[in-house]
Amino acid sequence: GVVDGEGAAARGDGDDGELGGDGAGPRRGVVAAAGAGAEAQVAGGSVLLNLGGPETLDDVEPFLYNLFADPDIIRLPSAMSGIQTALAWLVAKRRAPRSREAYDSIGGGSPITRFTTQQAALLEESLNADSGESVEFRCYVAMRYWHPFTDEALARATRDECDCAVVLPLYPHFSISTTGSSLRALLAEMQASQPELMARHTVVPSWHDSLGYVNVMSRLVADEIKALRADAGKAPTCVLFSAHGVPVSYIERAGDPYKRHVERTVALVARGTSALIGDADDIEFELSFQSRVGPVEWLRPYTDDALEALAARGVRRVVVVPVSFVSEHIETLEEIDVEYRDVAINAGITHWRRVPALNLDKDFISELKTLVNQALYVKPVVSTSEACVVNSFDLDDRPLGVLTGVERDVELLNTRTAAVAIALTLLLELFFDTKALHLFGV
Numbered sequence: 001g002v003v004d005g006e007g008a009a010a011r012g013d014g015d016d017g018e019l020g021g022d023g024a025g026p027r028r029g030v031v032a033a034a035g036a037g038a039e040a041q042v043a044g045g046s047v048l049l050n051l052g053g054p055e056t057l058d059d060v061e062p063f064l065y066n067l068f069a070d071p072d073i074i075r076l077p078s079a080m081s082g083i084q085t086a087l088a089w090l091v092a093k094r095r096a097p098r099s100r101e102a103y104d105s106i107g108g109g110s111p112i113t114r115f116t117t118q119q120a121a122l123l124e125e126s127l128n129a130d131s132g133e134s135v136e137f138r139c140y141v142a143m144r145y146w147h148p149f150t151d152e153a154l155a156r157a158t159r160d161e162c163d164c165a166v167v168l169p170l171y172p173h174f175s176i177s178t179t180g181s182s183l184r185a186l187l188a189e190m191q192a193s194q195p196e197l198m199a200r201h202t203v204v205p206s207w208h209d210s211l212g213y214v215n216v217m218s219r220l221v222a223d224e225i226k227a228l229r230a231d232a233g234k235a236p237t238c239v240l241f242s243a244h245g246v247p248v249s250y251i252e253r254a255g256d257p258y259k260r261h262v263e264r265t266v267a268l269v270a271r272g273t274s275a276l277i278g279d280a281d282d283i284e285f286e287l288s289f290q291s292r293v294g295p296v297e298w299l300r301p302y303t304d305d306a307l308e309a310l311a312a313r314g315v316r317r318v319v320v321v322p323v324s325f326v327s328e329h330i331e332t333l334e335e336i337d338v339e340y341r342d343v344a345i346n347a348g349i350t351h352w353r354r355v356p357a358l359n360l361d362k363d364f365i366s367e368l369k370t371l372v373n374q375a376l377y378v379k380p381v382v383s384t385s386e387a388c389v390v391n392s393f394d395l396d397d398r399p400l401g402v403l404t405g406v407e408r409d410v411e412l413l414n415t416r417t418a419a420v421a422i423a424l425t426l427l428l429e430l431f432f433d434t435k436a437l438h439l440f441g442v
Contacts, residue, residue: 142186169206176256222273
């Protein structure tokens with residue numbers, strides 16, 4: 001492999017023990033513990049978590065409603081929680097026309113559901129190819145804000161008599177706004193209607209430094225650099241990793257490990273890419289963050305600022321890497337390919353290339369299989385709560401929402417301040433051209 005022994009997948013750590021649900025003691029291998037010595041078939045499942053997106057232009061407005069009705073996105077004081085749906089309806093109604101234009105420009109809808117469904121099908125096929133006749137695996141897609149929702153995925157698992165499951169977030173890097181939010185929804189649904197899976201599931205908490213992920217990313221980046229050299233010769237080039245941004249307060253005050261996870265990935269992929277290229281003395285690697293919204297401080301440097309800074313110091317070749325996205329969607333197809341490309345060209349960058357998302361890459365599917373198999377047979381069982389705790393996120397806490405333009409956590413605001421903040425948010429959403437949707441990766 002390109003990187004040996006660096007990622008979590010290479011460590012194989014964990015203590016032996018018995019299977020348990022949330023709050024149980026140490027245990028190892030959810031299928032090994034659940035089905036060892038059993039003659040009957042063991043139905044193993046994998047639940048793939050993702051955000052989802054509108055598949056057609058007609059889906060855009062109800063999708064936006066689901067997004068803004070989520071208290072993890074806008075958390076109001078309990079005394080004002082009754083207006084959450086009204087606020088979501090107003091914002092969705094106003095944003096829908098402009099959002100439809102954006103989705104229309106990339107083919108009439110987000111491809112994220114199509115890619116995720118295909119990833120699940122390929123993973124299921126690969127897992128069953130090695131399982132033999134005693135174990136049958138099924139993969140289920142659980143989207144946060146559009147079909148198939150979490151309850152739909154778990155209902156399918158119940159109909160299939162799936163008695164244990166690996167929860168695999170398709171977010172390599174843990175963040176309270178992505179993995180945390182999805183796990184919160186999953187836990188609530190399991191507690192309400194799926195006690196069997198509640199007792200017999202395990203979670204892959206993050207896989208930002210897993211061996212296969214680092215290697216496939218390194219190969220894709222190296223391929224773009226080689227293609228650029230084949231077209232235009234060897235010359236100084238910047239590989240700019242562009243990750244989805246989050247507010248600085250998430251990192252500094254909420255303990256979100258996202259920035260640390262992304263930096264670890266970039267360091268490992270830079271090393272792996274250099275090894276594959278061999279002659280990498282003219283390559284530099286940098287990290288930036290995209291999709292900021294509002295006047296609050298977000299992780300820096302911002303991708304548009306980074307591109308302008310590169311051009312200002314004479315860089316003319318850029319290879320952009322969407323590091324925190326595993327499927328093409330509006331942030332890669334519109335924000336990077338259109339908006340940031342225009343910024344780069346206008347700033348003086350003459351050679352632009354963008355590394356594709358992982359999508360259906362066979363090595364990526366192989367890595368998903370490795371992650372599932374390790375969780376099934378090797379690593380300690382990790383409950384939804386434990387997966388969040390190890391990433392400094394307590395599911396028992398109230399959701400942390402962010403109102404555009406408000407520096408403090410919404411739930412700490414008193415009622416009067418919250419009312420003003422809501423009014424300001426509505427004004428911003430209704431009358432200004434913001435990038436609020438990019439905050440949510442859709």
